[in-house]
């Protein structure tokens with residue numbers, strides 16, 4: 001059995017590698033997106049300054065005047081653009097409502113118009129922050145989970161069977177509050193967004209009231225943006241620390257390791273809390289970030305390592321289910337070959353889903369979304385059947401296989417383009433997905449459209465009938 005220091009060192013290294021993903025994300029994405037938002041805001045402000053006065057300042061009275069007929073037309077047009085963009089970008093309902101209200105307004109002051117345009121930039125910015133952090137957390141979880149399993153296999157010299165990660169499980173984990181405040185990462189980002197919108201709008205009002213010069217107004221807004229950027233970056237690191245710890249904990253638990261050790265090597269110099277926790281051993285079932293697991297504080301770099309006392313990982317898990325023999329892992333085995341051998345086969349597209357068929361022979365839909373045309377996610381919840389209700393009334397379906405890979409798309413209609421969809425009764429057609437393994441990554445795309453098979457016709461019988469009715473009604 002390897003020493004406790006052995007595991008501490010290995011998991012410290014792993015933790016550092018996982019946190020580097022967060023650091024890189026901050027240095028590239030967060031940095032870039034805040035810069036873009038600031039540039040857009042600066043453009044809006046200077047545009048209004050040109051209209052309301054000069055670079056030497058604006059007049060408060062001018063700013064509070066209502067938009068002229070021309071300005072109002074232009075303003076409504078801009079807001080319509082925001083709304084159109086918001087439908088695909090997934091703005092919050094609250095912001096969509098506010099935009100719709102603004103697009104109906106007959107009187108609006110110039111100052112309010114500026115405020116709304118500033119808010120738009122912040123809404124876009126934080127929408128991107130939520131999406132980006134969601135992707136980062138999924139990435140860290142998957143990598144942390146697999147690399148933990150590899151590290152343990154290598155340290156023990158045998159391979160243990162472990163369930164593969166799936167996006168459904170990651171969904172549950174990242175949408176579950178882990179800290180005492182009952183909030184998840186997106187709640188925190190939305191809260192910060194609201195705060196920033198308020199602050200920037202206040203700054204703008206004050207700048208106009210004081211008659212600030214353009215340069216001064218921009219400088220004040222920029223400094224507020226910088227404060228917000230720092231807290232966004234801090235949030236990224238806290239969530240990264242949480243999700244990497246959680247991935248390790250889930251791996252240990254899946255392997256039947258009952259205890260973990262708190263390891264504060266990277267944190268020893270900086271944090272007194274973690275210094276005290278260092279070396280303490282806890283039951284895996286008592287794992288609680290902020291109480292006995294990292295992150296214990298902002299910028300926490302502590303991690304956990306598996307702890308083995310008398311009980312070891314179960315012998316059973318080390319046996320090959322087919323041969324009943326223990327599977328040896330050579331000490332020099334690299335992560336890539338380990339991954340290809342043990343993880344890749346379970347995460348490959350299978351083309352087969354365990355979809356539920358109702359008593360009427362129709363396939364059972366697991367999720368319904370209203371969406372305009374766009375890229376459907378190539379990976380989803382295993383065995384999901386996702387129905388898309390299109391704005392033109394057409395219903396489309398995405399079917400995911402048992403490993404969560406898109407495998408079949410069925411479009412119940414002709415997309416309003418009958419010429420190019422001479423299929424079925426009213427244009428209904430299907431496409432199989434083609435998946436290719438490149439540099440260790442699966443990439444997929446839909447194959448060419450084809451007629452539905454008899455089985456697929458039975459699955460979508462009710463939908464095809466609906467589509468026929470719909471196309472008749474349109475004529």
Ligand SMILES: [Zn+2]
Nearest residue numbers: 267274300301
């Ligand atoms: Zn710490």
Ligand SMILES: [Zn+2]
Nearest residue numbers: 411415429449
């Ligand atoms: Zn189609």
